[in-house]
Amino acid sequence: MTTYGDYTLDEYRDALASNDPTPGGGTAAAVALSQGAALTMMVCNLTLGKERWKEGWSIAESCIKVADPLLERGHQLASEDAGAFDQVMAAFRLPKSNDDEIALRKSAIQDGTLNAAMVPMETARMAYELLHILPDLASYGNANAVTDVGVAGLLVSAACKGALFNVEININSLPDNLAASYRDEMEGLRVQCRDKAREVMHCVHERMQS
Numbered sequence: 001m002t003t004y005g006d007y008t009l010d011e012y013r014d015a016l017a018s019n020d021p022t023p024g025g026g027t028a029a030a031v032a033l034s035q036g037a038a039l040t041m042m043v044c045n046l047t048l049g050k051e052r053w054k055e056g057w058s059i060a061e062s063c064i065k066v067a068d069p070l071l072e073r074g075h076q077l078a079s080e081d082a083g084a085f086d087q088v089m090a091a092f093r094l095p096k097s098n099d100d101e102i103a104l105r106k107s108a109i110q111d112g113t114l115n116a117a118m119v120p121m122e123t124a125r126m127a128y129e130l131l132h133i134l135p136d137l138a139s140y141g142n143a144n145a146v147t148d149v150g151v152a153g154l155l156v157s158a159a160c161k162g163a164l165f166n167v168e169i170n171i172n173s174l175p176d177n178l179a180a181s182y183r184d185e186m187e188g189l190r191v192q193c194r195d196k197a198r199e200v201m202h203c204v205h206e207r208m209q210s
Contacts, residue, residue, distance in 0.1 A: 002082060004031065005075030021089075026081035029162035030123045034074025036155035037067040037130060039148050046142040056140035063137050066130050074159075077123045081166070084119045088112035110174065117170035117182055120163035124189050127160035131196045138203035146207045153200035160193040 004012055004023060012031070016023055044060035044067070047053045091108035095101045131153065138149040167186050171179040 002079055003075070004078045004082075005034075005072070022082035022085050023078065024082070024085065025162055026085070026120045026123070026166040027078040029120065029127075029159045029166070030074050030077035030081055032074075032155045032162070033077070033123055033127050033130070033159035034071055036127070036152045036159060037070035037074060039152035039155065040067040040130065040134065040137065041071070043137060043141050043145045043148050043152070046145050047137075050142060053140075053142045056137070056142070059133075059136045059140050063133050063141075066133055070126060070130060073126065074123075077119060077126075080119045081116075081123070084112070084116040088116050110178075113170050113173050114178060117167050117174070120166035120170075121182060121185070123163035124160045124167065124186075124193075127156050127163065128189055128193055128196070131156045131160060131193060131200065134200045135196070135203040138200060138207055143207055143210075146204055150201065150204040153197060153204070157193060157197035157200075160189065164190055164193075 002023075004015075004027060007015065012023075016028060040063055044064045047056045047060040049057075088109065091105065091112045094105040094108055096105050134149055134153050134156070138146055138153075141149060164186050167182060171182045171186070174182075
């Protein structure tokens with residue numbers, strides 16, 4: 001499995017721009033999650049230990065607990081997302097010349113498609129977990145870095161919404177008994193992400209004007 005976290009920025013950009021379907025949008029969403037987490041960490045580190053921003057220390061510490069693991073996990077999910085897509089494509093290429101092969105191929109496609117929904121669902125869950133704590137960081141962290149919280153919010157919101165696109169397209173190919181729980185969670189996360197992203201932007205703009 002390709003480890004996109006080991007790529008240079010130029011290598012990752014070129015891989016994304018190529019005519020290969022992987023890396024694609026799911027990988028880009030996971031990388032955006034890692035980048036949003038990194039910006040969050042930066043604001044936290046610019047807040048902690050600065051007496052002027054003491055009110056935000058506990059918030060920064062809480063944010064670090066969420067963001068720090070995502071620096072690496074986002075890159076892992078980027079690779080897992082591309083691998084899941086490749087697994088589905090490999091399943092479609094399986095032989096189908098008799099009933100046994102047809103049944104095996106159908107099962108492999110379903111298993112691969114389910115995995116291709118589960119990986120971006122994890123990206124979306126983690127993105128929302130980080131997005132959820134950003135309003136307080138915008139309101140009480142280092143005010144000189146509040147726009148960085150805003151950019152982190154945009155990246156993490158894109159990670160969540162982008163990952164949910166990949167969840168949706170994959171569960172649409174699954175039978176209802178497998179897709180139902182994912183569909184309910186996906187729809188709930190989409191609404192929560194939309195509302196929380198707006199709250200982050202509101203807090204950023206308020207802090208900029210205070």
